[in-house]
Amino acid sequence: MSKWIEFHNVTFHYPDEDTPVLSDMSLTLSEGEKWLIKGPSGCGKSTLFFLLNGLYPEACDGEVDGTRLLFGKPYDEYRPGEISQSIATVFQDPDSQFCMPTVEEELAFTLENRSIPREEMDLQITRILEETGLTQFRTRVIQTLSGGEKQRVATACALLMNPKIVLLDEPLAHLDPVTAREYVAWFSDLQVKNGWTVLVIDHQDAIWESFFDYTLVLEETSMPPLKAKSAYVKEVKSQQDFRAEVRVPGILHEAKLELAAGSITVLAGPNGAGKSTLLKALAGLIPKADRQQSDETIGYVPQSPEFLFITPSVRQEVSFGGGLRTEEFLTKLLLEGVANSNPFAVSQGQKRRTAIAAMLNDGRPVLLLDEPTAGQDAFALHELEDALFQVAAEGTAVVVVTHDMNFAERIADSMLLLKDGVLSGPFHPANVFSDPSLLRTYRLVQPTGGARDVDVASSLESVH
Template structure:
């Protein structure tokens, strides 16, 4: 097929003294390709997207070398408007991309500015909204939407323009698992049916492996790996060294290959492939007369040890029959009941718009319940000023830019302590220790950092407060694998030291690895609460909440039903591998 994107030795820096964000990138993309881009924060992914969309050189200033040709035109030789007629882009910061106050007007803005025929505008709006599953939001005010719903609006607005190339920078960062897959299915449909070339930057490796025909791994401004998903994710150790995750099923198959249990060299990219591989291995072992084990395995994750709160401890957070409805008829929550003890790490999961963020705002006092009661450290939030609640609860919001206000990372992290009366010298010393733990540049301006690094700055500002309760709204959104592990190990350490953690998170692998128990929400209600492993294994509950269970939990359940009950209750990659070894009599 014809080449639609060609980059020739492209280097770019955001200033004459700045390091190269892109360093000698040469890349060819054929028309109709579906390309995924992954890499650690600061690898140059967003800069690559800016080159493809024409934002570089027409919006961002800096030093640019080499050429980027899209649909036969050098991006330096045509206007940004001309490029935009060919390339539709969805930026990482959705709020900065919105121009209208109502969803319908957001789609109309682009269509009218690009001179779409008036007799086709209604059809294109309806098709774009239907494609991403948000027809019911057509007349909603954008300010009332959740982060995930805004993401869908942005994608719909671009699809309505019918571009030849789509460039998306982490389009599912704020979406629940089912919605994330829906977005990729939408992109795949547009790619196959209309021939639109898709280039998508994404951290969710399972989605990339399932939908992309080519994956690029970026590191320090260069392309470190390029190939099919099977080729790229077969390099598990190199990816980990770069700071990139692999699908859990790929980890399993790679581990089985290293252990000499299979001759298969290609990784398993989904649960179906992993199930087939393990069933084949164990079937061959039985045929060869190997000893096999049976019986249930222990349930639960080693990342979620039993906490001492169960005996005698007083809860630090209590919701009793709580209800709230936004003015103007927005989303509401009803009959929320929840108890959290010191030292617990509780995950809150569910579809976009389920009420998870509303629950967090009720928790930290930003919203007052219309019905029922919320108590924090014994305080009724309806009768207690937010400033007093803040002495007990620290919150990391979904968008870190909304809580960053200082000129350096050190000043930002120390700011909260100083507001509570801590001596400035002591505040800065405590801030330096937390900054060092996160590996952040103390003297840099926060807004000069990548989205993932700004998220870590905001979290550092929460951690340094040493609160009794910490509320995390999508703490791993926009983070690379290494940053995600740094953040979550820090969060787990806070729980180990007695802090109660309530974490809203769409990454079910993270929730499975770190949450002691989960709260499952849908349509403003709590559908279930209990141990993470048990609830993730409840297929009916997961379907009602639009949650896709973690790959390992899904695989373990299928293996327990179809191969051996020894796989029941497993939530860890290492336990799947060790169980296979035990069943083969090779433990």
Template structure:
């Protein structure tokens, strides 16, 4: 169905090709998962499937890409709309109408599909994706999972043979991600649609993949069966890393596979002490960095946050979790001071950030929002970093060093808008963290980051906490929470429904438990690094 014939893609002024002599074939009805580190060329590979690369992105493509036997060089991308449907990382940014039903019909209108056929296809798509009850809902009122399914439906109504998905679950809570993946696998198995998806959160999707395409970052591509490629891949989900550590062959792709082999490993770990975490709560005699009391946020008559109270201890990393639409972002903005707050009080080191100047508030609390690109306004990466250093009054090069820790190798002359989603997020994280305020608020900070970048970012978060700062991060990334947080607060409909040490909260939750906890349950291990350290300690004592 999809053929890459010696494809090489060069971008102007790039030090090397994004893709180099790629030979790749994806068959009809396959679910192909594309993986690799941030900036390795995944978006370029996806864009080449329908001709966006190079027709829209620029650059030079040598070789040939064929879809259903048709060369992408033979026609513009719009003429592939009936053959290839594409859904980007941010569904809301791609919507062009106001309601679900109108959005599903829009593509067919552009293709000149007869009205009676349009009506039939809309009904079929609503039923296929389980969104019939949403048909008249405004798109902006939908949850992230609902928006993702509508975005998929909007391209499916054109009956494409190929569906291209860029980070389809990156902004979704675990339950919503499962719903979207169930819809995707149904398309593959029941309708024979070929799906090519790039996803950093491999733990969610790798078990469903028929083929794995790994981009090492040098322009080459490795493709094959998932167990075969994961043996050499530089990125792998926790369950695979656990399999590598335990020496299991073939490598497990799912929690179910791993649990069947884990009895011996559980026996080895039974008497091993778990490493101590940081500070989960404000202790006796401590002065909290942030104190919020009975915070209320409403949008019109709709309550988003209902009298939430929370304290952040110095040196603590606290994760704020909950399904899409539970009020996490609204709470962060209220704590930062620039968002609406209809009730309650917020104090950061004795000062309400909403009642001081912007410069003073920056020294108290910093916030990285869900759409970090909104904070970038200069022409190059170097200018953004230099400006961050000046505004924060820190030594020159501070921001650049932070950026290189998160995602090394980003050229200083590149325009921020030309970066990949993960690279752009890394830049904004570096800019905001340059100021190193007393309280750091992060809204979905790992979206678009690969496992290596997340590990580096986790080290940075722990470093901030070790300096006495408090960090509150809202996230759906359960694996990141398991590795970095001391405490978890769970929101539902604007109210706190769980609050406690990370191990106590996530292990007890089927939705929020990380893969290692599920494999080694009932033992309370959360990450592969914890298991590795415990086994190494046992060997050292022998």
């Protein structure tokens, strides 16, 4: 088979870091091969991703040594934009690659970059929307879509490039469990049809089953024993239960919820159900929402945590609200190694944990977390779980939106289910996971018992 990408002793170093993020990396991707890249958050997976698609070092201040060849030609001999004609990229944060307001315009923009004649655009847009199951979203404004829907649109744009190589960074992170499985089946069929060379970064490799030919582990970790929630001594004193009624015209029907102080509630449901809208409405971020709720101060971490950042370092970000437990939460959420780094420069998983640590440190009585598990390895999930148990024991009422049903089973005192803007529940988690009708209606899957795999060399978390 032809060697399409060759890395020989590649080292990459950010100018502000004492040690290289990648050192003496050698990797060969041949025609039609399918590779999985895994390792803990912050180990350099996304940096490797950007070196593969040619964005680094041109798009940053980093320095690269070693040999990088694409189709036998050095990367630095390609013209600007030429590499993207052969390598399609879907980023972990789909918002970062959108340029146009609507789905149709974004797809047309992609075709314009390929110099496709205008008279052919409509046919190609129709074809890719049908292949990706996105026909009904053709005229939708991208920023009104759910995180999972945005991910599918970003994938559709990448595939319009007719690439030879496809790079996917955490493509399942924002997909509900059933949609994730459908995505893998759909992408697998397309790979067979087109013969792409594929490289995927993913913490959810179990969903991919036998898709991959090769696996590269960038860094191995060990994980301490997981403490049960019952091991935490409740310290709830005078905190009041949180009550709210909220409605968003045209999106969310009247939703009533009551959160007990010290409880952890999981909000689950299919992509596009309105979960993020509900959290935003509760946090007071949707002006047109009809909202009545008790007076507790709310902490909120969105799917794109960088929207919250306003300081030049992770440590300053965590301490910004005046909390006195900055170092505790930096350590707890595995951020001490990047505490002095700019929060915009760390990995997506570290960005998410930075925003969570800041809200935990603020000590707010109600905490809303939108997809905190996305992009997290097993070790990071372990520490996040432990931190949530700790603040719940201290009286915080926590709401977590997640598609990770293993995580949901382990942390949830109760579950709320949302579909088509209609909120149901609360349910006991065991009743949800034992009811085939609920699982089918809300596009969920049974967890594998909730226990994390004790072999953590791969630092992965299964969502089966």
